[in-house]
Amino acid sequence: MIQRRIRVAGIIVIILFAVFVFRLAQLQIIHGEQYTRMAESNRTENRPIPAPRGKIYMQQEGEPVIAVSNRLAYTASVIPANIPRGETELISERLARLLGMEAGEISSRIHAGQRALPVRIMRNLTPLQLLKLEENMDQLPGVLIERIPIRDNIYGSTAAHLLGYVGEISQSELTRLYSQGYRSGDLIGKSGLERHYESFLGGVDGVRQIEVDSHRMEITTISKQDPQPGADIYLNIDLDLQLEAERILKEHIRRLQEKAEEDEELMGGPTGGAFLAMEPDSGKILAMASYPTFDLNLFAGGIDRDELQKLQNNFHRPFLDRTLQIAPAPGSTFKVITGMAVLKDLGLNPGDQSVHCGGEFSLGPQTWKCWLEGGHGRLSFYEALAHSCNVAFYRWGHELHHQGNNTIQEVAREFGFGVLSGIDLPGERAGVVPDRDWKSANLKGPWVPGDSVNLAIGQGDLQSTPLQLVNMINTLANGGYLMQPYLVDRVIGEEGEVLWEGQPQVIRKPDVSSTILNQMRQSLQEVTESGTGTRGFGDFVPEVAGKTGTAQTVPGQPNHGWYAGYVPADEPEISFVVFLEHGNDSGFAVDVGREFLEYYFPQAEEVSEE
Amino acid sequence: MRYNKKVFRQVDLTLPLLAFFLVCIGLIMISSATQPSPDAWQTGHFQRQLVSAIIGFLLMLVVTFFDYRLLRDYYLFFYGGALVLLILNLMRGGEGGVAAQRSMSIGPLAFQPSELTKMGLIILLSYILSQEKDEISATALGKTLLATVLPFLLIIRNDLGTSLVFGFILLVMLYIAGFPGLYLLGASGGAVLGVMGWILVHLQWGIWIPLKEYQLMRIIVFWNPGMDPFGYGYHLIQSKIALGSGNITGKGIFAGTQSRLNFIPEQHTDFIFSVLGEEMGFIGAVVLLILYLLLLLKGFQVSFQAKDRFGSLLAAGITGMFGFHIFVNIGMTMGILPVTGLPLPFVSYGGSALTTNLLAIGILLNIYMRRQKIYF
Numbered sequence: 005m006i007q008r009r010i011r012v013a014g015i016i017v018i019i020l021f022a023v024f025v026f027r028l029a030q031l032q033i034i035h036g037e038q039y040t041r042m043a044e045s046n047r048t049e050n051r052p053i054p055a056p057r058g059k060i061y062m063q064q065e066g067e068p069v070i071a072v073s074n075r076l077a078y079t080a081s082v083i084p085a086n087i088p089r090g091e092t093e094l095i096s097e098r099l100a101r102l103l104g105m106e107a108g109e110i111s112s113r114i115h116a117g118q119r120a121l122p123v124r125i126m127r128n129l130t131p132l133q134l135l136k137l138e139e140n141m142d143q144l145p146g147v148l149i150e151r152i153p154i155r156d157n158i159y160g161s162t163a164a165h166l167l168g169y170v171g172e173i174s175q176s177e178l179t180r181l182y183s184q185g186y187r188s189g190d191l192i193g194k195s196g197l198e199r200h201y202e203s204f205l206g207g208v209d210g211v212r213q214i215e216v217d218s219h220r221m222e223i224t225t226i227s228k229q230d231p232q233p234g235a236d237i238y239l240n241i242d243l244d245l246q247l248e249a250e251r252i253l254k255e256h257i258r259r260l261q262e263k264a265e266e267d268e269e270l271m272g273g274p275t276g277g278a279f280l281a282m283e284p285d286s287g288k289i290l291a292m293a294s295y296p297t298f299d300l301n302l303f304a305g306g307i308d309r310d311e312l313q314k315l316q317n318n319f320h321r322p323f324l325d326r327t328l329q330i331a332p333a334p335g336s337t338f339k340v341i342t343g344m345a346v347l348k349d350l351g352l353n354p355g356d357q358s359v360h361c362g363g364e365f366s367l368g369p370q371t372w373k374c375w376l377e378g379g380h381g382r383l384s385f386y387e388a389l390a391h392s393c394n395v396a397f398y399r400w401g402h403e404l405h406h407q408g409n410n411t412i413q414e415v416a417r418e419f420g421f422g423v424l425s426g427i428d429l430p431g432e433r434a435g436v437v438p439d440r441d442w443k444s445a446n447l448k449g450p451w452v453p454g455d456s457v458n459l460a461i462g463q464g465d466l467q468s469t470p471l472q473l474v475n476m477i478n479t480l481a482n483g484g485y486l487m488q489p490y491l492v493d494r495v496i497g498e499e500g501e502v503l504w505e506g507q508p509q510v511i512r513k514p515d516v517s518s519t520i521l522n523q524m525r526q527s528l529q530e531v532t533e534s535g536t537g538t539r540g541f542g543d544f545v546p547e548v549a550g551k552t553g554t555a556q557t558v559p560g561q562p563n564h565g566w567y568a569g570y571v572p573a574d575e576p577e578i579s580f581v582v583f584l585e586h587g588n589d590s591g592f593a594v595d596v597g598r599e600f601l602e603y604y605f606p607q608a609e610e611v612s613e614e
Numbered sequence: 615m616r617y618n619k620k621v622f623r624q625v626d627l628t629l630p631l632l633a634f635f636l637v638c639i640g641l642i643m644i645s646s647a648t649q650p651s652p653d654a655w656q657t658g659h660f661q662r663q664l665v666s667a668i669i670g671f672l673l674m675l676v677v678t679f680f681d682y683r684l685l686r687d688y689y690l691f692f693y694g695g696a697l698v699l700l701i702l703n704l705m706r707g708g709e710g711g712v713a714a715q716r717s718m719s720i721g722p723l724a725f726q727p728s729e730l731t732k733m734g735l736i737i738l739l740s741y742i743l744s745q746e747k748d749e750i751s752a753t754a755l756g757k758t759l760l761a762t763v764l765p766f767l768l769i770i771r772n773d774l775g776t777s778l779v780f781g782f783i784l785l786v787m788l789y790i791a792g793f794p795g796l797y798l799l800g801a802s803g804g805a806v807l808g809v810m811g812w813i814l815v816h817l818q819w820g821i822w823i824p825l826k827e828y829q830l831m832r833i834i835v836f837w838n839p840g841m842d843p844f845g846y847g848y849h850l851i852q853s854k855i856a857l858g859s860g861n862i863t864g865k866g867i868f869a870g871t872q873s874r875l876n877f878i879p880e881q882h883t884d885f886i887f888s889v890l891g892e893e894m895g896f897i898g899a900v901v902l903l904i905l906y907l908l909l910l911l912k913g914f915q916v917s918f919q920a921k922d923r924f925g926s927l928l929a930a931g932i933t934g935m936f937g938f939h940i941f942v943n944i945g946m947t948m949g950i951l952p953v954t955g956l957p958l959p960f961v962s963y964g965g966s967a968l969t970t971n972l973l974a975i976g977i978l979l980n981i982y983m984r985r986q987k988i989y990f
Binding site: 005006007009010011012013014017018020021023024025027028029031032033035036037038039040042043044046047215216217218219223 | 748786789790791792795852854855856857858859860861862871872875876877891892895896899900903906907910911914917918923926927930934937941944945948950
């Protein structure tokens, strides 16, 4: 009996083994390939290698000097696919505790990210954060610490507006740029040059195929495709001029703000300002300062939300680039344009005392006052411009209105007002040159003589950016060529090849005779020699040519202060504009220009002292 | 001890050699599975297993010097002693971790009393059933049931696999002893259906069940591993990937990615067959299966040729115990049986099991040496 049963047991065992061999064959031979693929995808992962962005250089004594570079920083990232199912909230909470963030924000970013790509939670970890993270890695499945390049802005807040900052790609940018290889989590230029030259600066990410263990921890690199770094950009900006312009602008504005605390007439003092310097013959921007500014390095690791809120809610709006993102009334600086229209259409001899200022100008029930109480008396064209007599320009504006011409507007447009300058920066405003059509379209009203009167002195609905103003004055400086302003001299690829070169470009030669141009240049010298610029520039060598401007703003708010000029008056080397937002008086703008020129022409002071 | 030259002339080296090959394969697979600490020696698994193997082979040798009938004379001592150790260990463990409850320390050696309990049970059952003829009396049946249920219930909460081993030993030995096969088939089929029903009722209405959450989940995911691919289904899926990706010739020893990168759970113990299948492929796995088949057939031969009924039953019990471990373990790694956590005899890491199994081989040798002469 026992032996029979043992035989049966033996047969059962043999059958079972046959089943096992069959099952093995099924797994290993029939489905072998499929399981091999599964094992491969188990152990491998593709991780992007972020490309370092191109560097940005400025100039210093003719040599390139680095202004924006990269540095490697530790970044806490999450690969959503590697988080054990259902633990996203738990991991988010742990990360939030370690990094001092909000768990909700982390988890929503994890959910929004692509499953297989790292979602960057916090860039630029502090050593303490890094340490805490590393100590707790075993409790953070799916989290990885990457070492990736972030922006290093060497001069911090210098030229912050024009250089711009980078940030994580937004959903709408991603939709637009996906085909160009951008992926979620990538950094992309958000403002300034970083944004405008993104296609050069961006580079192409590499990819690394790595072997991971069951905890998705990296074991080795299997293969690697190196990233292609972004191209380097060389600016026309002169670092020393830029630093100096920013310092001077800041000091003057701060001083005026302090002064305003005691002097009620200043009505709080300037709320900001801008300074632009341009090379007359080329249109190269040499310095471009906007105040207040902000520290670009706050953005290097993705800005802290509180910090961002603070900046955005700041009353003085530090993010606003006051060189081209605002378009206030240019005030009396616009008399340069009106003046040329007058010389063009009214045919008066600028030396003749052909106009009288009695302190006010009336038109029906309306009365406009000259800034000088009691009036300027009889004036020539030169004198009227030098002293910036409003009444003279009211009269001329009114006369031009009666001729039925739009000469002021035409000249203004010829000199670049009312349209984008086309500078290589995003966010520029076009400003407004108001005329009959504009007014009926935008204000639903007829163009009345008063409109022409206001326009003549650069008020009313006229709007211009400081950039447009420097371009206008520059056109006089170089003898009549409206130049294309530009910041980037060249873009150099990885192997030194020139990918793009900025060339001086004439936008147009305004339709104004050389006689009129020379008369206007003469007038601008008169401003310095005997007019509103005398106090500031009268003793300055070389001679300065330029025009002051005090632009009225909304009632109850202090005026804007303007100055636009070029030096030396006969052979200009540099054109510049100063804008003090609510700076009260053009005199303060002149002070800023004076200090800048003292820096730019260091020998000047010595000469004048002798 | 009476030295009997004639007995030793009957020594057959098949069993020790098979055990030796299996242990060697086990040692290789253990050192592969305890990577990726780059130096496989660092973890110390290999060394500890080697020591256990040496002890085991020595015990095997020692056992051959005693007549196996000694076990029959002291059956109560072996069974009772093992049971006492088991109870002591469970009391000591309290509500601690599973591992703490499964092994106990005697001097420097950690030992799992449950391994000894298996042997104790086989000895006791062999004794009881050897007192019967082919017709098994109700009293004997009751005794065997009692002898099995005691350790079965003691351990089921902590070690479902081992408790099933007790049940299976009873089943095999009753069958070999002549208990009607249909009854046994019906009883075991009924037990399986009963357990399944119990689980369903438990899931549906939360009726109490003597299983822990993880034990329950293992059984549930066996039906549907995709249900929880990152949790309890993970083991099963990763094990199948490991085996399947081994293809015909395997990825090479120490080169399995599933094992080296720790995708296979418990890869040096319960899932060592997956490591072998991945690294040595279909060929390696079939070779191992053949070694096991030979071992089991040899075990049955020992039972077949044993001098007395006690020896036959003893050998059949031991062989059945091996067989159950082998089938449940390999079946689990291949996804045709649920995960129960039984080690693979001679191959899985684990000193208690290895020494006990080698000791059991010694007993088989012992029985075979004293077999009845068959003349052709």
